[in-house]
Amino acid sequence: MRPTLPPGPPVTFKARLHDARTATAIGRWLGLAVAVCFATGVLSHVLQHPPGWLADRLPSRPYWGYRLTHGLHVASGTAAIPLLLAKLWAVYPRLFTWPPVRSARHALERMSVAVLVAAAVFQLLTGLLNTFQWYPWPFGFVPVHYAVGWLLAGALLLHLAVQWPKIRDHFTRRSTGTLALPVADGPDRRRLLFGVTAAVGAVTLTTVGQSVTALGPVDLFAPRSPEHGLQGLPVNRTAAAARVTWASLADWRLTVAGPRPYTLTLDELRALPQHEVILPIACVEGWSKSARWSGIRVRDLLERAGGGHGSRARVVSLEAEGAYRVMDMGRLYAQDPLTLLALRLNGAVLSLDHGYPARIIAPNRPGVLQTKWVARLEVV
Template sequence: MRLRLPPRPALRPPSFSGRLHDARTATSVGRWLGVALAVCFVTGVISHCLQHPPGWLIDELPSRPLWGYRVSQGLHVASGIAAIPLLLAKLWTVYPRLFLWPPLRSVRHALERLSIALLVAAVVFELFSGLLNTVQWYPWPFSFVPVHFAVAWLVVGALLLHIAVKLPDIQAHWGRRSPGTLKLPAEDEPDRRSLLAWIAVAVGAVTVTTVGQSFTPLKTLDLLAPRHPDHGPQRLPVNKTAAAAGVTSVGADWRLTVVGPRPYALTLDELRAMPQFEVELPIACVEGWSKTAHWTGVRVRDLMERAGAGPDARVRVESLERGGAYRVMEMGRGYARDPLTLLALRLNGQVLSADHGYPARIIAPNRPGVWQTKWVSRLEAL
């Protein structure tokens, strides 16, 4: 007996007939995505200026508010992560237009396609490279920071070009009562509201489960972030351990060298004998995590005044770290003179652990964690 197979269905080109792939839905999602990208860009520029300031800006950087970098960098990472589900939703609403034929119908249409190609490529690179940076994984041959910063400007340019080209469509579909808004059938309108609600839920979920690494009231929900603010030596995270920095041990012969018109050197016991100050300051890293801690140590301005440095002097700080882009750091006069800027010797009432910079480290307000130099060996007035 011969078995008959069911007839094979004919292959047909995809049909994009879903009513939610419309300009109104795309505009609604685009508004949210635009806000997230704007916050991410502005806070990213702030972060870059604090992390890699041009020479003329070093002395102008403010040390107040002391929590400034913590907030701006926390918003930068949170808005970048929130933008990922928004970008995916936005692409879902507009992807049928990628298959329209002919691909180029006019000069305006060609500019629109160019703006979309540049914008999508740049935003995808920015968001996913930034996400990999939060876990310190760099599977590319270029330096992350300068490329990430340069592509951010490309995103802004492509976005402005896209808005300029699509402005008539955006205006026509901006609000519910806009004259060009597509009128969905009554039975389809709940689908749009449901779609937007689920997009909001997805954004809220990724935000709530990651933002606790910087917004510590939500740290118990910090399930997806690569750092937890309480996990690490002395209940404070670290990005680079002493072993990774090549600082395997600090002998009893360690000295802090302070260079100025009246140079001198101090042993650790002599540092501890100087007036000690206690401050509550956050440490905030570019990867997005931050936490406030209790620090005890000697004020940097007292050390520099003892060396004869003037009130306008910058300070160059050198680490025992064997290499790396942040082994040597320059601190502008605003930070150097701030009474909260310490050469810290203790953390949360305990002697600094090796991973937190024993025997001494810098802690200053409103400053990226990469410039809170650990394993300090030398201070020099400039």
């Protein structure tokens, strides 16, 4: 026999914990993740597209620097996704208050929140799709993602300034009792925060292995595993995509332009003093892995062409087209002894997809600037 329910109003969904204390507790961690993601993202953009006045000042050491900072960028952005969802869940009743606008000040406040939410969702969604190299939009990812990053940072600072009195009141753990919030909600809030923490930990742990070699075995959901690829290294841009073929390399020569220009065949390059380095490839999509490279120091090639110790380099690829077909290398990179025109990878001749017959490998450098299929090297 079914129990008889007491008469009353129809049951409706009305979850608890949509309060300022919960929103602030989640917001602390979301703010930290966004701050790390923004700072490392700006650094990554500057390394990829350095302004002229900064090009010769960008450091080439530590050689693992870009691998660390961009790994943090992707990891913090990934961790921010469940944090943002939890934050929106905590505050969503206030997003649909009625009337929607009560005064001019209230209208400005709601507009700033709308910009903040839209920018955050856009940044995290497009950043996530970028790690999969999927671009279902008509605009260029890099400039738009960079611009909206600054918009997000500004909207976040404005939001913090407007909401600071509430944030201050709810920032500490003791605020639950001092602000007369329901004491019964305490255990549920702890469970909620524990669940959010577990979600962030799971998402991070199962994706960060694409850049942290030690966590490779638990790299379950990352878009790319550095363990899989030709010659022990993944390939983002193939020779077919760059329209480089064996036929186009039949008469390949390296041209080195400068006060004393010269050209070299592949056999002549191999006859020059060879150097071996262990350097990581750190891709802008988030994966990275160290490899053993051997070839000729770029500074030696520049010096032979008449370049001094302060000379920069311009590298031109055989690629038919592409945003990074021509790459400028600042003085500290060009003169670093670790910067090579590499001919071999992990003890074997470069495969065509890895840039045969010659490619650039340099320390503390985004992967898109490690130019493949090098045809021309210029003293600048």
